[in-house]
Amino acid sequence: MVERFDAVIIGGGSAGLAALKQLANQGKQAVLIEAGTSPGTKNVSGGILYSKKPKDGKVYNVEDVYGQDFLSDAPFERMITKYMLHATSKDKIFSIDLTAAHHYQANYGCSVLMNKLNSWFAKEAGQSAEKQGGGIVSGVHVRSIGWKSNEESIAIIETDELEPFEAKAVIAADGVNSEVAELTQARDKFSPHQLYQGVKVIVKLPEQIMEERFGIEYDSGAAHLFAGDVTLNHIGGGFVYTNRDSLSAGVVYHYDSLMRNPSEPHTLVDTLLQNPMVSEFIKDEVAVKQEIDKNLPKEEQLRIQFAVSKLIKTWGELRHAYYSANGRKGLIESGKYKSDEDIRARVESIKQELESKYSTRFVTDYVELEYSAKIIPDGKRCAMRQPYYKNILFVGDAAGRGIFIGPRIEGINVGIDDAARAAESVARAIDRNVFSEDYLGQYYSQSLEASPYTKDMREIDKDYLKIFLDAAKEVPRDIIGQRYGMVLKLMSSGTLRGLAIGFANILGFERLLPLVESEETYVQVPIELADRLGKQVTSTYNPSIPTVAQRIAKxxxxxxxxxxxxxxxxxxxxxxxxxxxxxxxxxxxxxxxxxxxxxxxxxxxxxxxxxxxxxxxxxxxxxxxxx
Amino acid sequence: MIGMRSLNVAVIVKLEPDFSEGNVSYNADGTLNRAETKSILGPHSAIASLAAFYSKVRYGARITVGTMGPPIADAALQQAQMLCDADELHLYSDRLFAGADTLATAETLKAGISKMQGGIEGMDLVFSGHRASDGETGQTGPQTAWKLGFPFLGNVIDYNLDLERRTIRAKRLISLQGFYDIVEEIEAPLPAFVSVDPSYQPNFNTVSQRLALGRYRKEAAERSSNYKQYLKVFNAQQMGVDPKLVGLPGSPTIVYKVEKIPKAKASRKSEVIDGANPEHIRLAAAKIHEILSGAVVK
The missing domain is CATH 3.30.70.20 (Alpha-Beta Plaits)
Known part of the structure; x- marks a missing residue:
């Protein structure tokens, strides 16, 4: 007999897991199918997760799904308390403090690493789902979806690994490259003008070195955005976010801008890393092995090789722990060290041993941990107008939803809001045992329409714009040029701003966007700003950047x-x-x-x-x- | 479920030296240095545990893992519990059992199984590995089956149960007329004794089975981290075995000598290529090209 479930969620990213958790919260059975070995292994984010409090309407935040203890229980990285935008031109940088824009209608925004966070989401959602007779099935890839000929609202799901099974409702959370969307032709594949390409590296950096460098505390963090010559003339920019003991450094560019003038993605991220400010952000002390004398006996060469590798590893781990209050505490509690000073002395003595015995050099460089890439749907250009098909509801990236307006970058929280709304719609359908497009899909669609995020994907928010303009008030008007002169004049006056935005919103986002998202805004204006007003920033070293092959090998x-x-x-x-x-x-x-x-x-x-x-x-x- | 009672499953396992590279240590005379070599759950015992776990995931079996050995053999039970989410762990440990050959071991294991839930009469399936990696005889399983009076199914690579008809349907890997990969499908009444082939791989191919798999795996991890709660230790007296039938007195055979099989002389030649030297790389590429152009037909 073919197994049948009330709700099947396809994809175990942050949106799919939120749908699973929220269905379980409402006492409903749901099964989540994930292709990766476990949820989180396929996910990449910039990333900052926001919790929002819109002035009109309500969004479902991560706490609404996972409980009010989210901040005390979940493994997020750092609370972002400082949000800066930097215009770059060679070694000159002009900075604008955008912290107010970051805090706009937000409870908070915290940096996250998706594998860690999604594993936690999966643990929470999986436990709740099991209590309702559902759960998470990993390592299974959905290959096709069909419908029973006599029962339109029963989907038949085929996978590469399991016997076919049936679902009364399906939530498609399979990401920007949604195969469910393609299989059902619920939407076209996204085109370059609707997408961004993001490439990111994780850089290792000891906790307290980072805190001193970025002017943050244990419970705070910083986000830095970059535009100008670092873009190599593409529309978009770079970012550096502080995690607990690593940095996320990456670039995000409009895909059609890359198509017009192709640059290799790794070159774009490398250019960011070579910007003097970023080079200084990521730098650390790195051990460089001395080449082993080839004339020594083979056994001796091997012995030296192992000894040096082991010492460098111990030095690195101990030093990393030393620069963290928790790390030092752990080492002292383990009984191996008596005091902080004891640990510091050991780090120093290993270093000396490496220098004197093995001629290891200690230089300024940076340590890359992981290279990743992701395509990001530009919600204002590709959010599905009809985010459902028969008894399938599309959420998050799969539905093309996300908010990307200048420095406002939100994806995860939008996916979670979608997922909660989809879960609520499915729960309602289960209660009535009606899974028709009218009852399920349209209800979900209306719920999304009511989401403040949907409005943000369609209209300019004049209050947000004011914060942005206030932050940029030191920018000389003539740099912005004739093109925006009139617009700015209108925008800077309170009464006229309302009118201007109203007028702009009537014109429509689509017609307005090419004006705002242009090479002029992302490249030329920032370069001129930096040239004319920027401070000189110098870096003391050249980061040795790995090749793509080396990055893939990791x-x-x-x-x-x-x-x-x-x-x-x-x-x-x-x-x-x-x-x-x-x-x-x-x-x-x-x-x-x-x-x-x-x-x-x-x-x-x-x-x-x-x-x-x-x-x-x-x-x-x-x-x-x-x- | 069979009627109102659960499916009772036993797994018999063995603590064995870890023969994997870097863990094993030999004395100068070529015998195993047991003090220096770590002991682990034998790889074949691990496969038997996985086969038993399948009956838990598919049929909700109640599993008891049993082993004969010294007190430290509880490590094997813990590892087996991690693999099969055992409900109970039995350690049959007594000085009287020392020096046992396969027949005497089978006698002890039979007595052990009689101590499991439902006794021998209530037992439905017993799993053992194909052989032990330190004894290599492959006899303990069949001899235990014979002592229990259960039909013996060897080299099993896959099985399913019919709980209503109380039968097992199993695929066995056999050799026939010189072919080594013949799969034979047989049916036997329960109770039965199954010795699991090393190539056995459990296959869970429905959503419900995968969900159950996830639940039981989690339970197994929790249980095995508190394995002592599930552990029962029996001595010879508690098991009611006849001292003449176990240990050295009960063993008609002894291991006289184990000889090392001489290593075949390698006929390959090797050359060291220095990756930093472009000339070396060129030579290597030329060599590969030479070999490939001989093998590839364009």
């Missing part, structure tokens, strides 16, 4: 012999651009044809538009450690 993969991507037209212009735009260089050009080697794929979906693109089979492909 990632964890479960190799699948069969490629999850098939190239359709190896000679198309789009595919030829992939040779440059694939973040892990999976494409190469041979005799005017594009050839794919899928092994290094990080499943971002940059190439999805013109390929036959699937997520890998269950447990296959990349597994992020940080995300």
């Amino acid at each position: 990632l964890k993969y479960n190799d699948d012999r069969i490629s999850h991507i098939k190239v359709l037209d190896p000679q198309s212009d789009f595919m030829k651009k992939m040779v440059k735009l694939c973040p892990t260089n999976c494409y190469s050009l041979e005799d005017q044809s594009v050839v794919l080697q899928h092994e290094a794929c990080v499943e971002c979906g940059t190439c999805a538009k013109e390929t036959d693109w699937h997520h890998p089979r269950g447990e296959m492909g990349v597994s992020y450690q940080y995300g």
Whole structure:
């Protein structure tokens, strides 16, 4: 007999897990299907998670789903208390404090690493779901969805791993490259003008060194945004966020801007890292091994090699722990060390041993832990107008929802709000045992319409704009140029601003956006600002940046012999651009044809538009450690 | 469930030296240095535990893991519990059991199984590994089955139960007329004794089975971290065994000598390539090309 469930959620990212938790909170049985080895392994975020308090209407925040103890229980990284925007031009930087914009209608915003946080979400949601007879099934990839011919509201789900099963309601939370959306043709694949490409590296940095450098405390953190020459003339910018003991440093660019003028994604992130301010942010003390004398006996060479590796590892770990109050506490409680001074002395003595015995050098450089990439749906351009199909509801990235307006960057919280609304709609359908498009889909759609986030994806918020303009009041008007002169004049007066925004919103976001999101705004104006008003920032070293190959070598993969991507037209212009735009260089050009080697794929979906693109089979492909 | 009572399953396991690289240590005369070598749940015992776990996930079986050995053998029970979420752990430990060969061990294990839930009459399925990696005889399982009077199913790679008809349907890997990968499908009445083939892999292919798998795995992790709560230790007297049938007195065979099989002489030659030297890389590429062009037909 075919198994049937009330609700099946496809995809175990932050939105899918929130749907599972919220359904369980309402006493409903739900099963979540995740393709990765466990939830979180396929997820990447910038990332900052916000909890919001909109002036009109209500959103479901992470606390509404996981409980009011979220901040005390969940493994988020740091509460972001300082939000800066930097305009760059070579070694000159002009900074604007945008902390007020960050706090706008927010309870808080905290930095997160998706693997860690999603594992926690999965633990919480999984436990609650089990009590209702559901739970999380990992390592299973959904291959197709159909419907019973006699029962329109029973979906039949086929996977690569399990027997087919049935669902009365489906929540599609399978991300920006949603296969559910493609299978059902609920929406078209997103086009470059609707997307951003994000590439990020995690940089290791001891806790208290970071706190001193960024002017933050144990319970606070900083976010820094960058625009100007770091963009290499693309529309978008860079970011550096403080995590607990690492930094997230990355770049996000409009995908069509990259298509017009392709730059390799890693070059873009490297350019950010080479900006003197960022270089200084990420720097740390790094041990460099001396080459071993090849004339020594083989055994001696091996012995030295192992001894040096082990000492460097111990030095690194001990030093990392020393610069953290909890780390020192742990070491002292373990009984191995008597005092902070004791630990410091040990770190120093290992260092001296390495220097004197093995000629190890200690230099200023930085340590990269993980390279990742993700395609981000630009909600204002691609949010699904009808986020449902039969008894399937689309949430988060799968529905193309997110808020990206200048420095306002919100994705996770939007997905959680969607998920809570989808869960509520499904719970209601279960109560009545009616799963029709009218009863389920339209109700969900109306609920989304009522979400303040939906409004933010369609209209300019004049109060937010005022905060932004106030923050930028030191910017000379002439730099902004004739193009925006009139607009600014209107905007800077309280009464006129209301009128101007009203007028702009009538015109529509779509017509307004090309004006705001242009090379002028992201590249030329910041460069001129930095040139004219910027402070000089110098860096004392050149970061040694790993190659893409070295970055890929650090990632964890479960190799699948069969490629999850098939190239359709190896000679198309789009595919030829992939040779440059694939973040892990999976494409190469041979005799005017594009050839794919899928092994290094990080499943971002940059190439999805013109390929036959699937997520890998269950447990296959990349597994992020940080995300 | 069979009628009103649960499915009773036993797994018999063994604590064995860890023969994996870096863990094993030998004396100068080639015998195993037991003091220096770590002991773990034998790899075949681990597979038997996984096969028993399948009956828990699929049929809600009640599992008891039993082992004969010194007090430290409880480590094997803990590891087995981690794999099969055992409801009870039995350690059969007595000086009288020392020096047992396979037959004497089978006698002790039979007595042990009689101490499990429902006794021998109430037992439905007993699992053992294919063989032990330190004895390599592969006889303890079949001899225990014989003593219990249960039908013996060897080299099992897959099985399912029919709880209404009280039967097991199993796939066995056998060799036939010189072919080594023949799969034989057989049916036997319960109770039965199953020795699990090393290539056994449990297959959970419905959503409900995967959900149950997740629940039981979590339970197994919790239980095995408090495994002493589930542990019962029995001595010879408590088990009511005949001292003449166990340990050295009950063993008609002794291990006289284990000889090392001489290592075949390698015929391969190796050359060291220095990755930093471009000339070396060029030579290596040329060599690979030479080999490949011989093998690839364009």
